[in-house]
Amino acid sequence: MDSEIPDHIPPAEVAQAAEKGLKLRSQYRRGGTMVGVARARDLKNRKSISEKTVRRMVSYFSRHKADKRAENFGDDDNPSTGYIAWLLWGGDAGQKWAEEHKKAIEKAKNEAKMRRFTQSH
Numbered sequence: 001m002d003s004e005i006p007d008h009i010p011p012a013e014v015a016q017a018a019e020k021g022l023k024l025r026s027q028y029r030r031g032g033t034m035v036g037v038a039r040a041r042d043l044k045n046r047k048s049i050s051e052k053t054v055r056r057m058v059s060y061f062s063r064h065k066a067d068k069r070a071e072n073f074g075d076d077d078n079p080s081t082g083y084i085a086w087l088l089w090g091g092d093a094g095q096k097w098a099e100e101h102k103k104a105i106e107k108a109k110n111e112a113k114m115r116r117f118t119q120s121h
Contacts (some may be wrong), residue, residue: 004031008048008101013093016044021087025077031084040088057098085095 018040025031034042039057049057066072067082074083074091090097 008050008054009046010049010090011093011097012046014090014097015044015046015095017087017091019090021080021084021089021091024076024084024087028079028084030117031079032088033085036085036088039090043090047062049101054098054101054105057094057101058091061086061095061098064089 008095021032022037022040022044025037039053042053064082064086070080070082072080072083075088077088079102086092089095
């Protein structure tokens with residue numbers, strides 16, 4: 001693996017948001033799907049996240065950004081289902097990390113392609 005490709009370990013703030021999402025889901029018995037719960041467990045445990053999963057995270061946040069306008073989004077005492085789901089995917093920190101990580105992966109891949117191209121010509 002190229003040294004420019006970042007490691008796939010989510011940062012602590014992403015893990016904390018996912019853990020909070022799991023706690024709120026357990027407490028209020030709503031929010032997120034089984035896929036979201038599985039994602040939250042991986043993020044909470046700071047497991048290495050595959051490139052495919054990083055892309056899924058970017059896609060999730062893109063599709064669900066309207067959830068942030070819902071009533072009780074961000075309310076820990078009476079959270080909206082969308083807020084809980086958002087946290088399961090790492091919250092705002094997860095969104096930022098996934099988008100930056102996807103860009104870094106693509107940049108590293110393009111640089112590797114250019115190196116192979118220049119070496120072969």
